[in-house]
Amino acid sequence: MGSACIKVTKYFLFLFNLLFFVLGAVILGFGVWILADRSSFISVLQTSSTSLKVGAYIFISVGAFTMLMGFLGCIGAVNEVRCLLGLYFVFLLLILIIQVTAGVLFYFNMGKLKQEMGGIVTQLIQNYKDNHEDSLQEAWDYVQAQVRCCGWVSFYNWTENAELMNHTNITYPCSCEIEREEDDHRLQLRKGFCQIPDSNTTQPGVNSPEFWPVYHEGCMKKVQAWLQENLGIILGVCVGVAVIELLGMLLSMSLCRHIHSEDYSEVPKY
Secondary structure (H helix, E strand, O other): HEEEEEEEEHHHHHHHHHHHHHHHHHHHHHHHHHHHHHOOHHHHHHHHOOOOOHHHHHHHHHHHHHHHHHHHHHHHHHHHHHHHHHHHHHHHHHHHHHHHHHHHHHHHHHHHHHHHHHHHHHHHHHHHOOOOOHHHHHHHHHHHHOOOOOOOOOOHHHOOHHHHHOOOEEEEEEHEEOOOOOOHHHOOOOEEEEEEEOOOOOOOOOOOOOOOOOEEOHHHHHHHHHHHHHHHHHHHHHHHHHHHHHHEEEEEHHHHHHHOOOOOHHHOOO
């Protein structure tokens, strides 16, 4: 009966560690995605925000360490190595403490991150230059075109761009242009400033934003909702990993106690 219990516990622990390894790979993948993404708002934030960079490196470190622990846990469970199971328990406890600490810090810094977002985007809009190759500008153009918004709070944020407002005819950000059903130019990202050269709707020599054919809604609410949704997925995965960690700790201790009560001559020595 005792031998059967050990086998059941051992294979349950192996399966949990296999799942643990996969979830660790997912966490690592989230961290790499935050650092490598160049086609969404994450690109704007990770290039300018130190908080998000630090968070990405934490995800990568925790993910890699989690994968390593899952691998060692599988070996310790299958071969019934008590020292590996003991180390496995200690490291799982450390990872769990780090995850809880990081979650608490992230929760209390959400307001700071939102403030940081607004400052980054406002500065980006003010310094935006036409016919200038820049990864941040391209990322923001992508956000405005895909989310169908303009500016941060509203399209009037673009009036703070001196180069845009110095034009003598109606000129507007191309990525903000309202998409019409018959248009197919959205297949390619439009960048820089667009002009309406033959316009009689405004005074000559005045670039009036009221006549821009752009979306009037700002990107703030939509971007924050998108970011919160993606971060919610990440936190959900972390909670799932934490649950598996607790189960792994219980199973490893249970297996260690059963191995301790067996004849040591039958247990591999390492």
